[in-house]
Structures are given as structure tokens and as C-alpha cells.
Amino acid sequence: MLRRIxxxxxxxxxxxxxxxxxxxxxxLAALGFVGSLCLFEYYRLIEKIGVRGQPWFGHAAFWLLxxxxxxxxxxxxxxxAGLVLGAFLxxxxxxASMKDRVLGMMSNLLGxxxxxxxxxxxxxxxxxxxxxxxxxxxLVLLAVIWAGDTAALFVGRAxxxxxxxxKLSPKKTYEGAVGGLLAGLLVAMLLRHFLFPxxxxxxxxxxSVVAGIFGQLxxxxxxxxxxxxxxxxxxxxxxxxxxxxxxIDSLLFAFPVLYIYLELLYATPR
Numbered sequence: 001m002l003r004r005i006x007x008x009x010x011x012x013x014x015x016x017x018x019x020x021x022x023x024x025x026x027x028l029a030a031l032g033f034v035g036s037l038c039l040f041e042y043y044r045l046i047e048k049i050g051v052r053g054q055p056w057f058g059h060a061a062f063w064l065l066x067x068x069x070x071x072x073x074x075x076x077x078x079x080x081a082g083l084v085l086g087a088f089l090x091x092x093x094x095x096a097s098m099k100d101r102v103l104g105m106m107s108n109l110l111g112x113x114x115x116x117x118x119x120x121x122x123x124x125x126x127x128x129x130x131x132x133x134x135x136x137x138x139l140v141l142l143a144v145i146w147a148g149d150t151a152a153l154f155v156g157r158a159x160x161x162x163x164x165x166x167k168l169s170p171k172k173t174y175e176g177a178v179g180g181l182l183a184g185l186l187v188a189m190l191l192r193h194f195l196f197p198x199x200x201x202x203x204x205x206x207x208s209v210v211a212g213i214f215g216q217l218x219x220x221x222x223x224x225x226x227x228x229x230x231x232x233x234x235x236x237x238x239x240x241x242x243x244x245x246x247x248i249d250s251l252l253f254a255f256p257v258l259y260i261y262l263e264l265l266y267a268t269p270r
């Protein structure tokens with residue numbers, strides 16, 4: 001537990017500093033660095049499952065997708081189409097069995113889009129809705145996920161009785177999940193009241209609940225990989241926390257969901 005707390009004391013200020021102070025290009029580069037670490041862990045997991053991807057393709061395609069869409073969003077569709085074609089071509093001339101070629105191609109595309117698209121959504125939240133509103137929404141989202149994860153852990157330990165995904169994550173309970181959602185909502189409303197009064201309270205409440213729900217689903221999504229690979233953590237990179245993918249799995253679902261919400265329902269003029 002001490003190692004977990006010490007790691008958090010280092011990582012949380014670093015993440016906040018990146019969100020608050022990074023200009024667009026540097027923030028995109030930071031997301032790319034995090035994504036590369038996650039992609040390394042992803043390929044480790046799928047290899048343990050028995051699928052051999054092509055990491056060289058995955059890492060190159062991830063950076064092309066993240067930087068290409070981040071710097072020129074109008075070219076997103078042709079870029080994505082090009083990456084799909086590239087994945088097929090890489091598989092066609094790969095020296096492996098036909099089954100390994102197909103499974104590897106599928107794992108390549110899943111890893112690239114899982115991390116590239118979801119992390120790009122963080123960039124979009126931060127800079128597409130105005131500098132100040134984007135910063136405020138990012139901080140609210142981080143607070144919702146971090147508070148929700150912490151509350152779900154402690155509420156689940158103290159009051160958890162009813163598991164809701166026993167095969168994926170045996171320790172998760174409905175009681176813990178509800179506690180996490182309520183904690184995220186409370187923290188979001190407190191932040192809005194004391195620090196971000198310009199944000200509409202109804203949107204803050206609704207977005208925090210939606211992001212909290214999908215954050216918990218993101219955690220389960222990564223657990224799907226880990227259970228299939230029969231490992232407890234994606235890596236041992238972060239003392240007391242496991243891997244980078246273990247730390248941001250909730251955010252990987254929460255980022256695109258909040259971005260969709262803001263784009264469709266909030267739509268601050270840009």
C-alpha cells in the first residue's frame with residue numbers, strides 16, 4: 001500500500017502538470033509516450049494469450065494515427081483507411097501461418113485504434129472546446145475517475161456483497177460501483193462549485209455520471225485481456241500499481257465518451 005501511495009504522489013502531480021501547462025504539441029507528445037508504453041504492454045498481453053502481433057507496425061501506426069489526426073483532423077478518414085490497408089499488407093507478406101497472419105492483423109488494428117483513438121479524445125477534450133473550458137473539463141474528468149476508482153475500492157471492501165463481473169474481476173461489486181459513481185459525481189460538483197462556476201451544473205452532473213460508468217467499463221475491458229492472458233497486471237512498471245495500461249484503463253473509455261458528450265450535447269463554440 002505504501003508503494004502505491006508513493007507512486008500516486010509522483011504520478012498525479014505529473015499528470016496534472018501535463019494537462020495544465022502543456023501546449024498542444026507537447027500534450028500530444030505526452031499522450032503518445034503514454035500510449036507507446038500501453039501498446040508495449042498490450043502486445044505482451046496478447047502474446048501471452050497466444051496471438052503474435054507485429055509491434056513494429058502497431059507502434060508506427062499508433063503514432064501516425066495520433067499525430068495525423070491531432071494535427072490535421074480533416075484527414076482522419078483517409079488516414080484510418082490507409083492504416084487498415086497497411087495492416088492487411090503487413091499481414092499478407094508476413095512469414096507466418098495464415099491463422100497467425102489474420103490474428104496478428106486483427107490484434108494490430110485493435111491495439112492501434114483502442115489506444116490511438118481513445119487517447120486522441122483526451123487531446124480533443126483539452127483543446128477543441130476552448131482553452132479554458134477544455135482545461136476545466138479535463139480536470140473534472142480526471143477527478144471523477146480518480147475519486148471513483150478510490151471510492152469503489154474502499155466501498156467495495158467495506159460493504160461489497162454482490163459481484164457484478166465475477167469472471168472478469170471477482171472483487172468488483174455493485175456496492176463498490178455505486179459508491180464510485182456517487183463519489184465521482186460529488187467531486188465533480190464540488191469542483192464546479194468552487195473552481196469552475198462557468199461550467200453548466202447539469203452538464204457537469206450528467207457528464208460525470210456517464211464518464212464514471214464508462215470508466216468502470218474500461219477497467220473491465222482491460223481485465224478481459226488480463227484474464228485471457230492469465231496475468232494479474234499488464235506489467236510491473238509502476239510500483240504498487242502494475243502497468244501503465246492498468247492505471248489508465250478507465251480513462252481510455254472515459255476520454256472518448258466525454259468527448260462525444262461534449263461534441264453532441266455541450267458544443268461550446270470554438
